Amino acid sequence: MKVWVFCEERHGAPSPTALELLTKARELGEPSVFYVGEGGDGAFTALGAHGAVEVHRLDPGDRLPAAEAAAALADRVGDARAVLFGMGNLDRDVAGRLAARLDRPVAANALDLFVEDGAHAVATEILGGTLRVVKRIAADDPAIVVFRPKAFPAEETGGGMPEVVEVPLPETDAVMRVLERHEEPREGPDLEAAEVVVSGGRGLGDAERFRLVEELADLLGGAVGATRAVVDAGWVPYALQVGQTGKTVKPKVYIAAGISGAMQHLVGMKDSSIIVAINKDPDAPIFSVADLGIVGDVHQVLPKLIEALRSRGEG
Amino acid sequence: MKIAVCAKQIPDPATPYDLDPDHHWVVRPDDQVLDDTDRYGVEIGLQLAEASEGTVTLFSMSPAGTLQGIRQALAMGADKAVVISDPALKGSDAAVTAKVLAAAIEREGYDLVIAGTESTDGYTGVVPQMLAEHLGVPSLTFAKHVEAADGTLRIHRQTPEGYDVVEAALPAVVTVTAGVVEPRYPTFKGIMQAKQKPVEELSAADLGFGADDVGAAGSGTVVEGVTPVPARQAGEIVEDDGEAYLKILEILERAKVI
Numbered sequence: 001m002k003v004w005v006f007c008e009e010r011h012g013a014p015s016p017t018a019l020e021l022l023t024k025a026r027e028l029g030e031p032s033v034f035y036v037g038e039g040g041d042g043a044f045t046a047l048g049a050h051g052a053v054e055v056h057r058l059d060p061g062d063r064l065p066a067a068e069a070a071a072a073l074a075d076r077v078g079d080a081r082a083v084l085f086g087m088g089n090l091d092r093d094v095a096g097r098l099a100a101r102l103d104r105p106v107a108a109n110a111l112d113l114f115v116e117d118g119a120h121a122v123a124t125e126i127l128g129g130t131l132r133v134v135k136r137i138a139a140d141d142p143a144i145v146v147f148r149p150k151a152f153p154a155e156e157t158g159g160g161m162p163e164v165v166e167v168p169l170p171e172t173d174a175v176m177r178v179l180e181r182h183e184e185p186r187e188g189p190d191l192e193a194a195e196v197v198v199s200g201g202r203g204l205g206d207a208e209r210f211r212l213v214e215e216l217a218d219l220l221g222g223a224v225g226a227t228r229a230v231v232d233a234g235w236v237p238y239a240l241q242v243g244q245t246g247k248t249v250k251p252k253v254y255i256a257a258g259i260s261g262a263m264q265h266l267v268g269m270k271d272s273s274i275i276v277a278i279n280k281d282p283d284a285p286i287f288s289v290a291d292l293g294i295v296g297d298v299h300q301v302l303p304k305l306i307e308a309l310r311s312r313g314e315g
Numbered sequence: 316m317k318i319a320v321c322a323k324q325i326p327d328p329a330t331p332y333d334l335d336p337d338h339h340w341v342v343r344p345d346d347q348v349l350d351d352t353d354r355y356g357v358e359i360g361l362q363l364a365e366a367s368e369g370t371v372t373l374f375s376m377s378p379a380g381t382l383q384g385i386r387q388a389l390a391m392g393a394d395k396a397v398v399i400s401d402p403a404l405k406g407s408d409a410a411v412t413a414k415v416l417a418a419a420i421e422r423e424g425y426d427l428v429i430a431g432t433e434s435t436d437g438y439t440g441v442v443p444q445m446l447a448e449h450l451g452v453p454s455l456t457f458a459k460h461v462e463a464a465d466g467t468l469r470i471h472r473q474t475p476e477g478y479d480v481v482e483a484a485l486p487a488v489v490t491v492t493a494g495v496v497e498p499r500y501p502t503f504k505g506i507m508q509a510k511q512k513p514v515e516e517l518s519a520a521d522l523g524f525g526a527d528d529v530g531a532a533g534s535g536t537v538v539e540g541v542t543p544v545p546a547r548q549a550g551e552i553v554e555d556d557g558e559a560y561l562k563i564l565e566i567l568e569r570a571k572v573i
Binding site for chain 1: 451452473477480537541572
């Protein structure tokens with residue numbers, strides 16, 4: 001049976017989540033990809049290498065094609081086992097609209113999908129990843145499931161170029177047009193791929209003092225992360241947000257500076273190999289996931305650490 | 316402009332809550348507050364209404380019949396509220412929630428529907444999009460800036476690398492991120508006035524839903540089991556004595572990242 005994977009193009013390539021979801025799709029059936037973007041041989045070959053048998057490509061032009069993609073998918077997925085989405089913004093837009101169109105439930109924040117007594121069940125975690133919940137999907141196939149990032153490893157299978165099918169842009173009353181695209185310049189290593197992530201929270205005090213975090217990340221060759229509170233306060237751009245509504249990271253070492261550990265943050269970093277936390281409050285929830293917790297003032301600890309790393313670098 | 320703002324009442328995130336051992340629902344204390352993320356939607360609604368001599372109507376599902384959080388939003392300045400207050404709604408999933416809200420909003424009439432990107436307690440993050448599909452209108456989502464003029468809505472839509480400027484004709488649904496505006500605090504006068512503002516309470520049946528269409532019965536996902544996730548092995552917690560940074564250095568060395 002067919003299993004669909006939704007894929008939004010990012011800079012000419014498939015979204016990383018789509019490649020991860022293909023791992024699961026192969027296990028469940030025959031993977032088809034619904035691709036939103038211009039596409040090209042490079043992108044399609046990458047999808048084929050990860051197991052996609054066919055790719056249906058919708059080129060949105062200047063549209064934000066949430067309604068169009070949902071309509072086109074609704075026409076295609078009738079006999080499929082499942083439609084898998086990531087947490088990307090367009091992923092969630094299309095998943096919601098598709099589910100409403102097909103009158104199906106959506107299982108969100110999924111970490112796994114499996115078949116149980118002939119029905120689909122998804123595993124998720126709630127309350128900051130402290131409880132694992134298994135939900136049965138009590139509806140006809142296809143199951144519509146939105147997965148958290150890094151739920152599965154992306155794996156190449158050696159597949160060749162998939163069959164590519166053009167999807168004409170469906171008519172809709174819900175037309176949205178993209179007038180301009182703005183990209184904020186990014187420095188340093190990719191947050192989602194970095195071996196070391198140094199994240200800062202409100203405990204840093206203000207945007208000026210958040211620089212300590214950037215300095216430490218720089219010395220360690222790591223990436224800078226931040227909590228939602230810090231992003232909302234405008235100290236750093238959203239691209240640096242780690243957590244439920246931001247990025248999910250699993251670095252070798254995660255250093256949480258001045259972060260209390262709200263659930264929304266914990267879900268984005270708790271699977272890091274080693275977690276170091278520095279916080280004034282001995283009762284901060286971040287200490288419950290820390291391998292090393294330092295109860296103290298970040299403005300005392302970080303400068304000393306930075307100084308020590310500098311002298312090592314010179315020595 | 317006739318503005319509908321979706322507002323969710325949730326247990327105060329500061330108070331711990333429990334899971335019902337039989338149904339695995341989150342047991343909500345009677346005391347519920349306005350979801351913090353909805354304050355941004357209310358604020359945007361008020362600003363757009365002020366600029367267009369419009370009105371702001373709140374829409375909320377309240378299986379427990381509580382109104383405390385709605386009063387908070389009314390105190391900020393919203394004109395009135397439509398609350399689908401019905402025990403039959405208990406256990407409703409995102410799909411049912413979207414259908415019920417769509418029916419209530421359609422019944423009232425609207426030019427613009429504003430919602431948060433996701434609730435703090437459930438965070439499915441797809442209800443507004445489902446709502447838009449039921450209403451058959453555009454869904455301008457993840458807005459960090461919103462402007463409305465001459466029957467069109469223009470937003471700055473958050474992207475992983477920055478933002479896109481996206482435009483659509485009204486009527487439409489827009490979802491706003493936290494931080495889009497600074498929500499106002501209710502004034503004393505606002506709090507007093509909120510007690511007098513109209514709150515229309517509807518049942519699911521008033522909107523044409525049968526008992527099997529809503530609540531747990533109408534929902535397509537059934538929680539089967541909840542198990543604790545094995546906690547990470549307890550780490551070492553030390554009080555900083557001025558030398559604690561050395562312990563971080565040790566860990567960095569052991570992990571071979573320096």
